[in-house]
Amino acid sequence: MSFKYLILYLGIVIPTAVYTQSPTPKKGKTFVFPIITKSLETGWNFGALTAKVFSIYPDDTISRRSNFEVLLMASTRKQVLVALNGTQYFRNENFIIEEQFSTSLFPDRFWGLGSQTKDDQEEAYSFRQAYFFLHGKKKISRSFFAGLVYEAQKVWDVNYTPGGVFDVSNVAGKGGYLISGVGGSLSFDNRNNAFAPDKGFYMQLFWNHFDKFWGSDFNYNNLVTDIRTYLPVARRSVLALQWVNFMNFGDAVPLRSLANFGGASKMRGYYEGRFRDRNQMFLQGEFRYPIYRFIQGVCFAGMGSVAPAIRDYAWQEMKYSAGAGLRFMLSKKEKLSLRVDYGIGLGRNRGLYIQLGEAF
Numbered sequence: 001m002s003f004k005y006l007i008l009y010l011g012i013v014i015p016t017a018v019y020t021q022s023p024t025p026k027k028g029k030t031f032v033f034p035i036i037t038k039s040l041e042t043g044w045n046f047g048a049l050t051a052k053v054f055s056i057y058p059d060d061t062i063s064r065r066s067n068f069e070v071l072l073m074a075s076t077r078k079q080v081l082v083a084l085n086g087t088q089y090f091r092n093e094n095f096i097i098e099e100q101f102s103t104s105l106f107p108d109r110f111w112g113l114g115s116q117t118k119d120d121q122e123e124a125y126s127f128r129q130a131y132f133f134l135h136g137k138k139k140i141s142r143s144f145f146a147g148l149v150y151e152a153q154k155v156w157d158v159n160y161t162p163g164g165v166f167d168v169s170n171v172a173g174k175g176g177y178l179i180s181g182v183g184g185s186l187s188f189d190n191r192n193n194a195f196a197p198d199k200g201f202y203m204q205l206f207w208n209h210f211d212k213f214w215g216s217d218f219n220y221n222n223l224v225t226d227i228r229t230y231l232p233v234a235r236r237s238v239l240a241l242q243w244v245n246f247m248n249f250g251d252a253v254p255l256r257s258l259a260n261f262g263g264a265s266k267m268r269g270y271y272e273g274r275f276r277d278r279n280q281m282f283l284q285g286e287f288r289y290p291i292y293r294f295i296q297g298v299c300f301a302g303m304g305s306v307a308p309a310i311r312d313y314a315w316q317e318m319k320y321s322a323g324a325g326l327r328f329m330l331s332k333k334e335k336l337s338l339r340v341d342y343g344i345g346l347g348r349n350r351g352l353y354i355q356l357g358e359a360f
Contacts, residue, residue, distance in 0.1 A: 030051070033356070035071075037073070039352075040353075041271060045073050056088060056091070057090075062092045063090070063093045064093070065194065068086030079105065096137040098134075102130070104130075106127060108126065109124055110125050110165060111273075113308075116317065117275065119348050126158070126160075127155050127157060127159070134150045135147055145188075146184070149181075151183075155173060172253060179210050180210060180214045182208070184207055195337075196337065199238075203225075205225055207221065218253065222248055225245040227242065228242045228243075233287075240286050240288065241283075241284075242360045248279065259280030260276060261280055262349075266302070266360075268300065268321060268323055269321035269323055269344045270349045279307050279309065281307075281313065284301065295329075296326070297324070297326060298327060300322065300343070301322040303318050303320050319345060322343070323344055325339060325342060336356070336357065338356060339358065
């Protein structure tokens, strides 16, 4: 899976923020967070996040608030990340732009390919990476959008143990590579908030074609279907559901573009990349409910798996996870909160996540 899912909503353990309020609504607020994070993939992280939340047009009452974030992070596992990402909503949401850029040095873990890899097969490897993603969407009708996508990723300086699991696995791109893809999207989005929606529906079909014609080392197609719904079930309580189908088609799909099971936003309790293959499917849900003033509770559960092809999914190979967490409201107006989750998967898979923003 592409690196964008790693950089979206890394969070904080210090529930404090400094922000500036400009004299006009157009400029909005700037949040500056000192960051200490913890996740299965990175261990403890230290850094800073600057987040700008604003409205491009002060008289636009239809569009959701735009945002832009800059993240600097270093972990105790010698991982370094610089990331920029954001979403801008133009007048009446007639046009939306999403952008992401990151560069990183990232020691990681690998267990092999497929849904049947064992916990004791864990092996360390590392790589350097630069990632760029640009997605422009045009409103076709109310809440319905069509978009164009460009994605590029450069991976180099891949280090692994000779003769180990990583070396003997049939992984494309072990020597480093460049991918470059152009594609499109169709989406329906009437969620009432980008950070923490409590009602609405979201559906996106995302297709990207990587080809040597525009500089890619590999030719393949990536097709992702992401469906989410948010159902108010009681006063200030919400049932959130998400289903994702991630598919790759082609002779060879490079390492960091494979389906990447687990992480802080999907199937919490599993290390992101604990299971890898060409395809991935998962269903997850969570119940969000108020506890006291600025504190909210969450219970969540999920199921899913990876497979080399759609026909290879099997019920007996499904993975399950469940857990609970707390939300600490940092900005009531922007609905921005500190997320603390503990997830439990099968076997030895479990972990604590301290993040900014909801999982989905």
